[in-house]
């Protein structure tokens with residue numbers, strides 16, 4: 275599928291990455307596929323993908339690989355999140371993804387953005403896995419768990435889990451990705467090539 279100029283499919287550029295594109299399926303905080311995801315694909319701006327390729331190379335030297343949960347996110351998908359949040363009766367996935375945070379606070383507390391860096395094309399949600407068994411490295415909370423335990427400065431995780439988050443953060447930073455205090459998995463490449471544009475082409 276042709277992409278807009280300046281965007282690439284990550285799997286065409288970076289060998290060995292594992293994908294679990296959560297919003298294309300139902301294992302996410304909404305509990306169903308999110309609008310705008312027509313395929314389980316990961317797309318990024320070219321500069322972000324080039325930098326991520328270097329991250330992957332460095333992790334492979336350390337016997338880890340990247341696992342990607344989300345990358346470019348169409349504004350249509352963000353609008354679906356906003357619509358979902360307005361329906362206070364739909365708490366289908368609360369126990370798994372936001373047990374201690376009221377649904378009405380998810381945007382205000384910074385767990386979901388109505389203008390997301392993901393839509394600007396240079397933000398990625400990811401973790402690292404062990405090369406030998408493809409198991410996720412223990413980060414102390416799971417992807418899209420909205421709560422204090424997912425913050426970088428939480429006191430609710432073990433030293434080992436903190437070290438694992440630091441490992442991911444240090445290599446991501448080395449290649450230009452900025453971390454996000456509320457979510458250990460969320461990184462934005464800087465300088466962003468499209469800092470003011472919220473794209474809305476589908477993921478397919």
Ligand SMILES: C[C@@H](N)C(=O)N[C@H](C)C(=O)O
Pocket residue numbers: 344384385386387388389390391392399418457460
């Ligand atoms: C929803 C979560 N995966 C995420 O990416 N949150 C940030 C704040 C965002 O929506 O940009």
Ligand SMILES: [Zn+2]
Pocket residue numbers: 344392397398399459460461
């Ligand atoms: Zn994110």
